Amino acid sequence: MRRRPRGFPKRQRTGGAARADPGDGQGRIQPEGEGSRRIGGGSRSGGIREGRDPFAALLGRSEALETVKRLARKAARTPSTVLITGESGTGKELLARAIHAASPFAEGPFVSVNCAAIPENLLEAELFGYEEGAFTGARKGGKPGKIELADGGTLFLDEIGDMPLAMQAKLLRVLEERRVERVGGVTSRPVRVRVIAATNRSLEEMVRKGAFRADLYYRLNIIRLHLPPLRERRTDIPLLLSHHLERVVRRYRLPAKSFTKEAVSILLAYHWPGNVRELVNTVEALVNLVDGPDIRPEDLPPHIRSAAKTPDGQGAEEAQEELSLVREVKRAAEERERERILAALSQAGGNKAKAARLLGIHRSTLYEKLRKYGLLPSAAPPAKRAT
Numbered sequence: 288m289r290r291r292p293r294g295f296p297k298r299q300r301t302g303g304a305a306r307a308d309p310g311d312g313q314g315r316i317q318p319e320g321e322g323s324r325r326i327g328g329g330s331r332s333g334g335i336r337e338g339r340d341p342f343a344a345l346l347g348r349s350e351a352l353e354t355v356k357r358l359a360r361k362a363a364r365t366p367s368t369v370l371i372t373g374e375s376g377t378g379k380e381l382l383a384r385a386i387h388a389a390s391p392f393a394e395g396p397f398v399s400v401n402c403a404a405i406p407e408n409l410l411e412a413e414l415f416g417y418e419e420g421a422f423t424g425a426r427k428g429g430k431p432g433k434i435e436l437a438d439g440g441t442l443f444l445d446e447i448g449d450m451p452l453a454m455q456a457k458l459l460r461v462l463e464e465r466r467v468e469r470v471g472g473v474t475s476r477p478v479r480v481r482v483i484a485a486t487n488r489s490l491e492e493m494v495r496k497g498a499f500r501a502d503l504y505y506r507l508n509i510i511r512l513h514l515p516p517l518r519e520r521r522t523d524i525p526l527l528l529s530h531h532l533e534r535v536v537r538r539y540r541l542p543a544k545s546f547t548k549e550a551v552s553i554l555l556a557y558h559w560p561g562n563v564r565e566l567v568n569t570v571e572a573l574v575n576l577v578d579g580p581d582i583r584p585e586d587l588p589p590h591i592r593s594a595a596k597t598p599d600g601q602g603a604e605e606a607q608e609e610l611s612l613v614r615e616v617k618r619a620a621e622e623r624e625r626e627r628i629l630a631a632l633s634q635a636g637g638n639k640a641k642a643a644r645l646l647g648i649h650r651s652t653l654y655e656k657l658r659k660y661g662l663l664p665s666a667a668p669p670a671k672r673a674t
């Protein structure tokens with residue numbers, strides 16, 4: 288039986304939309320040889336799989352991010368409105384999807400609206416829907432708006448700071464009355480919808496300047512979550528690099544690549560003004576442009592190499608501390624890879640060719656890993672039989 292969100296009367300749904308999958312947050316580290324100082328991706332084995340926790344999609348273990356996740360889990364249990372703030376590229380929609388997936392609204396739709404991307408003359412019909420004959424070109428029978436489509440689920444209003452003042456007044460009425468009236472309509476429809484809004488602008492400053500309604504601001508700012516920029520959680524950079532390197536390599540079916548220790552040190556010192564989005568795009572560019580398995584400092588974009596230089600030794604010291612985290616994560620990844628190899632050998636009854644197929648790797652690669660983990664004497668693999 289479908290669980291009803293707390294705080295709302297039970298009623299029949301009037302509309303629906305496909306629920307977006309918040310993702311499973313998979314992240315992998317490519318295991319390397321003993322004493323290696325690189326992180327990477329591309330191997331189907333040797334990965335670290337995040338759990339089914341929706342918030343695992345927000346990759347990182349820094350204290351700043353863990354604090355946000357902890358508060359978001361509490362917020363997810365309530366029907367209260369959530370306001371997510373943070374710079375562009377920090378993952379505000381990803382956090383909104385995680386809150387939705389962990390909430391009593393998870394069985395309902397997640398409907399996302401970018402308030403900055405829709406022209407002002409179309410935003411009202413997009414949000415509130417319209418009745419037949421409401422305007423020239425209106426669809427026969429009318430059309431439900433995004434608010435109706437989010438009934439029973441979550442409405443995510445991205446870039447809420449860019450919403451025109453006229454629309455702010457109508458949105459405030461929906462939040463207060465929990466009813467929506469279509470353009471050209473004479474009656475209103477009840478809706479059960481949880482609203483999450485996000486912005487990279489200072490709504491307080493906009494309120495002072497008269498560019499944002501104070502009453503709507505206070506109605507949205509019930510539970511506030513701030514996503515820190517990437518430069519304030521540098522210890523998450525190694526995990527983000529490895530995860531997205533693995534993802535891009537697998538998507539384009541390219542040979543495995545790895546960042547060298549020196550390249551990682553530069554990337555850790557870079558300030559990442561575009562945050563996680565910039566990091567993702569940088570990794571994709573490097574995967575496509577770099578020849579060979581190693582991504583070295585000279586392969587990095589010039590603006591990253593120059594901006595990452597520090598005038599004193601503080602940046603280098605912090606980078607070394609963060610590289611220690613890389614090594615810890617790699618050791619854990621190698622231990623998990625070793626366990627997977629042993630499980631595959633057990634399942635295959637000791638047949639190494641079958642175990643390699645189960646792992647999705649070539650038999651010679653399996654022999655290399657067996658020697659690496661001390662699971663095989665340092666003898667060469669058996670020669671292929673003549674056909």
